[in-house]
Amino acid sequence: MRTINIGLLGLGTVGRGVAELLRDNTQEMTRRLGCEIRISAVCSRSQERVQQLCPQAAWETDPLTLVQRDDVDVVLELFGGTTLAKDAVLKAIECGKHIVTANKKLLAEYGNDIFALAEKNNVMVHFEAAVAGGIPVIKALREGLAANQIQSVAGIINGTSNFILSEMREKGSAFKDVLAEAQRLGYAEADPTFDIEGHDAGHKITIMSALAFGTPVNFGACYLEGISQLDSRDIKYAEELGYRVKLLGITRKTEKGIELRVHPTLIPESRLLANVNGVMNAVRINANMVGETLYYGAGAGALPTASAVVADLMDIARLMNAPSQNRVPHLAFQPSQVKAQNFVSMDNISSSYYLRVQAADEAGVLGKIATLLANEGVSIEALIQKAVLDNNQAEIVILTHHTIEKNVKTAIAAIEAQDCVSAPVTMIRMESLHG
């Protein structure tokens, strides 16, 4: 029976998961695949860990040496980061080795160079684990939905942020307290900036946007706004109005161009996405033939992520001897058809908005605010006045109809300039999820 030899870079959370999966599922995988997968070499900082998890594999300390070994056919890049991981991936491709990576940062920032080099060297780079971990959403975008024109992708694609938002809603806790809890439970990184400021979700939606619309990967075009500034009051008020607040990655094709953004978003509580809680992920894709499809599951964790890594490995094993035209293109479209397109600036996106205004609790204030919104063509869908605060202050919560973002921003600036308004206006975008 044919054997595919693997070189494994990194034996951290995901690397360990891969080693355990290959140990526990070998028989079933071989039945499906018709060939054997063997880890022949591992680059890890600890030899003891290699002996413990991959006793049959050689220990390498230098990633560039590992990728050049004759007994490595496919390199699994599970280091993370964009320094050594990038050097090792590029070197491996130059040596004609196929790649499986879980590294969304690497692909969102350097994917174009990596895929171009892979095309040139006739190798495959697979990356299912990089987006929504164990959920096969890359497979869906590249293959399952290949007969469609994709219209939009929207997803809860950062488990740490979703855990924090779920706890804030259920327990009314403050952001910083839940973050500490997420760190204690091991969900968030010691430096959780990447998760909570939207970078991780931005990397993932950037990759999905390229696959959906046939563009180069363009992380620079992605608007990022995380959850660190969210106040639990807004989550509570949103809930009273029938909405949940989620950190969404959104990409959408419009007449003006492609929208690509990550930000906290109000979603009607009846929608499935609004009910994805804790560390779970979900991605909703709208496409012109199939309509709406939704993908839900574990977006992180050793074994769910390993499930995606090893499925990629199995795809590569099947296609290794196939002519290159039989392979699925890296960015879903033929390389010659991957074309840059206009991205819509945030000022020009169309959305509805949740606004919270803190103002003097006196006659005429509501009317003044409504007029300032109307002056910019912003129409109000709902308006409630919340509890009277100290010092004769009230909070006014407004939901708007769909409008262009720059109109809302101009209206907010005018509202904030009023003497009766005593704090910056809170603005959260709302998602109608109509495609």
Ligand SMILES: NC(=O)C1=CN([C@@H]2O[C@H](COP(=O)(O)OP(=O)(O)OC[C@H]3O[C@@H](n4cnc5c(N)ncnc54)[C@H](O)[C@@H]3O)[C@@H](O)[C@H]2O)C=CC1
């Ligand atoms: N942890 C998760 O649930 C998920 C992780 N990912 C991605 O998978 C990749 C790996 O993530 P984790 O396993 O969580 O990270 P990790 O930090 O647990 O593991 C990385 C491992 O690589 C090792 N490493 C890094 N540079 C090395 C070097 N020069 N020589 C030897 N060893 C080196 C580290 O010591 C560590 O053991 C990242 O790109 C991450 O974004 C993707 C989806 C989910």
Ligand SMILES: N[C@@H](CC=O)C(=O)O
């Ligand atoms: N940090 C990520 C896990 C990997 O993608 C998350 O919290 O979802």
Ligand code: NA
């Ligand atoms: Na995935």
